[in-house]
Amino acid sequence: MKLLIVDDSLIVRNAIERNVRHPEITEIFQADNGVTALQLYHHHSPELVTMDLTMPHIDGLTCLQEMQNSSHSSSMLVISALNGHRTAMEAVARGACGFLVKPFTPTELIEALHDLVEHARAKGSCHDA
Amino acid sequence: MSLYKNVKIMSTSAVIPLEVLPSAEIPIRNGTEVAIDSPRTETQAHHAILADLPGYSTIFNVDTTGEELGRLFAQYPDLPGAILFDENGFRGVISQSHFYKCISRTFGREIYYRRPASVMLNEMTVPPLILPFDCPIQTAVEQCLARPLNFIYEPFLIYEPESGEYNLCSLQILLLASSRLASLRNRQMEQILNSVTDGLLVIDRDFRIGGEYSKVVEALFERTDLRNLSLPEVLLPILDPVTHEQLHEYLRILFDPKLIDRLIKSINPAKQISVRFSSSDLGQERIKHFTLNFERIRTGKEISQVLVRIEDITQRINLARELEQQEAVAEKKLQLIMQILQVEPKVLNRFISCFNEGLSTLEHLLGAPDDSRDPRETIHALFRSAHTLKSEASFLRLTAYERALHRLEDQLEKLRVLPRLETGDLALLQPSLEALQRLGGQIHQALEQLKQFDAPAKPSAQAPSSPVTSREAGPMEMLAQVIAEISERLGKPALFHTSVRDDDLPEKYREVLHEVLIHLARNALVHGIEPADERKARGKNPTGLIQLELKMHPECHEIIFQDDGGGLNYDKIRRRAEQLGRNLSSEEELRQIIFEPGFSTSEQVTELAGRGVGLDAIHHALQMAGGRIFLHSEEGAYCAFQILLPLGLTSSAS
Numbered sequence: 142m143k144l145l146i147v148d149d150s151l152i153v154r155n156a157i158e159r160n161v162r163h164p165e166i167t168e169i170f171q172a173d174n175g176v177t178a179l180q181l182y183h184h185h186s187p188e189l190v191t192m193d194l195t196m197p198h199i200d201g202l203t204c205l206q207e208m209q210n211s212s213h214s215s216s217m218l219v220i221s222a223l224n225g226h227r228t229a230m231e232a233v234a235r236g237a238c239g240f241l242v243k244p245f246t247p248t249e250l251i252e253a254l255h256d257l258v259e260h261a262r263a264k265g266s267c268h269d270a
Numbered sequence: 271m272s273l274y275k276n277v278k279i280m281s282t283s284a285v286i287p288l289e290v291l292p293s294a295e296i297p298i299r300n301g302t303e304v305a306i307d308s309p310r311t312e313t314q315a316h317h318a319i320l321a322d323l324p325g326y327s328t329i330f331n332v333d334t335t336g337e338e339l340g341r342l343f344a345q346y347p348d349l350p351g352a353i354l355f356d357e358n359g360f361r362g363v364i365s366q367s368h369f370y371k372c373i374s375r376t377f378g379r380e381i382y383y384r385r386p387a388s389v390m391l392n393e394m395t396v397p398p399l400i401l402p403f404d405c406p407i408q409t410a411v412e413q414c415l416a417r418p419l420n421f422i423y424e425p426f427l428i429y430e431p432e433s434g435e436y437n438l439c440s441l442q443i444l445l446l447a448s449s450r451l452a453s454l455r456n457r458q459m460e461q462i463l464n465s466v467t468d469g470l471l472v473i474d475r476d477f478r479i480g481g482e483y484s485k486v487v488e489a490l491f492e493r494t495d496l497r498n499l500s501l502p503e504v505l506l507p508i509l510d511p512v513t514h515e516q517l518h519e520y521l522r523i524l525f526d527p528k529l530i531d532r533l534i535k536s537i538n539p540a541k542q543i544s545v546r547f548s549s550s551d552l553g554q555e556r557i558k559h560f561t562l563n564f565e566r567i568r569t570g571k572e573i574s575q576v577l578v579r580i581e582d583i584t585q586r587i588n589l590a591r592e593l594e595q596q597e598a599v600a601e602k603k604l605q606l607i608m609q610i611l612q613v614e615p616k617v618l619n620r621f622i623s624c625f626n627e628g629l630s631t632l633e634h635l636l637g638a639p640d641d642s643r644d645p646r647e648t649i650h651a652l653f654r655s656a657h658t659l660k661s662e663a664s665f666l667r668l669t670a671y672e673r674a675l676h677r678l679e680d681q682l683e684k685l686r687v688l689p690r691l692e693t694g695d696l697a698l699l700q701p702s703l704e705a706l707q708r709l710g711g712q713i714h715q716a717l718e719q720l721k722q723f724d725a726p727a728k729p730s731a732q733a734p735s736s737p738v739t740s741r742e743a744g745p746m747e748m749l750a751q752v753i754a755e756i757s758e759r760l761g762k763p764a765l766f767h768t769s770v771r772d773d774d775l776p777e778k779y780r781e782v783l784h785e786v787l788i789h790l791a792r793n794a795l796v797h798g799i800e801p802a803d804e805r806k807a808r809g810k811n812p813t814g815l816i817q818l819e820l821k822m823h824p825e826c827h828e829i830i831f832q833d834d835g836g837g838l839n840y841d842k843i844r845r846r847a848e849q850l851g852r853n854l855s856s857e858e859e860l861r862q863i864i865f866e867p868g869f870s871t872s873e874q875v876t877e878l879a880g881r882g883v884g885l886d887a888i889h890h891a892l893q894m895a896g897g898r899i900f901l902h903s904e905e906g907a908y909c910a911f912q913i914l915l916p917l918g919l920t921s922s923a924s
Contacts, residue, residue, distance in 0.1 A: 226537060229537035253532070
């Protein structure tokens with residue numbers, strides 16, 4: 142599976158990448174803004190996406206929406222600070238399948254990524270059937 | 271083969287109470303009985319299997335005649351049937367109902383009585399249902415009822431592979447057992463729901479509350495009519511609209527099977543909610559704090575229900591708040607200690623004795639009002655004391671004191687503007703005074719605490735003369751500090767320039783000059799020096815300049831304190847004087863009025879200045895020391911105070 146990490150902070154992106162210990166994740170892409178994220182998304186069609194909400198150029202919500210609208214569908218996890226429940230609900234409404242609140246512990250992150258892979262796998266088997 | 275030996279009840283540890291057994295007397299092999307007081311608990315009943323049911327091991331050879339079977343069934347009408355074996359093993363089952371169906375046909379008795387039972391067995395078109403001994407009761411019921419309609423009432427066999435034993439059980443016993451288990455389960459569920467301390471309820475896709483919920487839920491929501499209401503409906507009258515809407519939205523999300531369970535918990539908006547209940551008797555509102563947790567129940571791929579756990583966390587929240595408050599108080603004390611630690615010991619002692627002295631003056635003025643004295647005079651006197659203390663506190667950065675004294679001034683101000691003032695009105699000041707007394711107590715406590723740290727350099731309020739080892743700031747250094755600090759606080763850059771050293775100050779006027787110069791410095795920065803941009807606009811150096819000069823004359827000391835600020839605004843002073851009902855024309859008169867009690871042109875009263883007390887206090891203090899003060903000013907250019915103090919012995923106030 143391919144994972145796209147979208148976050149404007151290099152520290153957060155690297156923290157996520159460091160903690161990806163799932164044997165099924167074979168390729169990882171990083172994007173520090175919405176525009177790059179969408180380019181990478183369309184080019185590589187990752188099965189997994191982690192998305193920050195506050196970013197330059199195109200914000201995370203718009204980004205989610207764009208990805209959701211494309212022909213390829215992936216399991217998307219929002220990793221962001223919880224500024225308000227409205228934003229969180231909005232993210233879920235736009236196709237995210239979960240929300241990991243910043244700041245997070247490595248364990249929380251590992252568990253969340255594990256859940257995300259499971260989700261993508263269930264979705265994949267659904268499509269096959 | 272004896273007929274009776276083969277009849278037995280299989281299970282000896284049945285948890286199914288006896289009343290579900292057929293009432294007929296059945297000879298029991300080995301004399302075993304079904305125990306009513308089973309050692310197995312009710313909980314184990316949930317996991318009851320077929321081995322727990324009473325079964326009959328009535329085994330016959332296939333050659334047994336129909337007549338022999340007839341005699342058996344006549345004697346034991348509740349026996350479900352007979353199990354037939356031949357030399358090769360198990361052959362089949364002839365139930366009582368099948369037996370009677372066969373023999374009740376025309377010539378049935380003639381056909382079957384004399385022939386072996388195997389003949390009747392051949393008439394069974396469907397083989398008997400054989401279930402393993404460890405099959406759960408509920409599964410057995412489903413399997414039995416799944417048989418063709420004609421055979422639904424046939425008994426079924428329970429097979430124990432280890433011993434190779436077959437036991438026959440009737441559908442009646444199975445259904446009775448199943449129904450008893452169901453009611454047992456219900457009863458237990460009810461007990462659980464009545465005894466758990468958490469509010470438990472289940473909502474469906476329409477957010478409707480299911481029929482079973484824990485008793486506590488009713489207590490939490492203070493209503494009993496919850497059945498079939500939706501959770502949002504119940505919360506609507508007691509929850510604020512914003513949270514309610516968020517929660518409603520979240521409930522929708524919960525039923526979305528695409529979402530990951532663990533990863534939507536973090537956005538639960540009801541982790542901590544405040545709900546309001548109105549008390550019917552008083553019309554008052556009570557606030558409770560709840561936490562709501564949601565567990566999604568999946569049926570296949572869909573989320574069919576959501577289990578809601580509600581907990582009343584009011585006590586926890588209140589406790590946390592109390593702790594927070596206590597922490598804040600402790601924090602304040604610590605701040606006070608830190609502030610005290612930064613203050614020079616000698617200066618602190620001076621402040622403490624001034625404060626205590628001032629406090630007792632205030633107490634005295636308030637406590638024993640002299641009826642012969644004009645209360646207005648008392649107010650002025652109070653003002654002067656409070657103001658002096660405030661400038662000291664401000665300088666020492668003892669902000670708590672500064673604020674409390676500022677509040678006292680506020681109250682005095684209110685009294686001052688009253689058209690008529692009675693001695694009794696002074697009682698209004700009592701709360702402010704009490705606040706100050708509390709502060710006095712606190713600083714005392716703080717010092718006591720400090721003493722325990724064994725800090726040699728820090729004196730206590732009780733021992734002002736304790737040895738001081740650290741370097742003290744002299745009056746000049748302190749003045750420079752005051753100017754730097756106030757200029758920073760006001761955001762008005764200012765430079766202090768002087769060639770005067772501490773030793774130059776005449777010994778006997780040192781105290782009064784210290785006080786006067788601090789007042790003047792505040793006054794210069796608040797009223798005199800303009801903000802930097804205003805100064806720039808006027809073509810002045812954006813940084814203000816404050817200068818101090820000391821001259822010795824044969825008969826007096828002359829001190830000149832000058833700032834290069836905006837100078838006196840005579841128009842403004844004139845207008846203010848007119849407002850106070852004074853009609854003044856000459857500049858000389860206008861310069862005089864600003865030394866009068868309660869005169870200030872500042873529109874804004876801040877903690878730093880603006881009450882018109884500063885100059886009054888200076889005037890008063892200098893008068894007491896036998897000195898005089900003059901004011902020189904040019905509007906837009908400068909303001910200078912000239913202080914003259916006699917060289918000789920201090921004369922009494924003129």
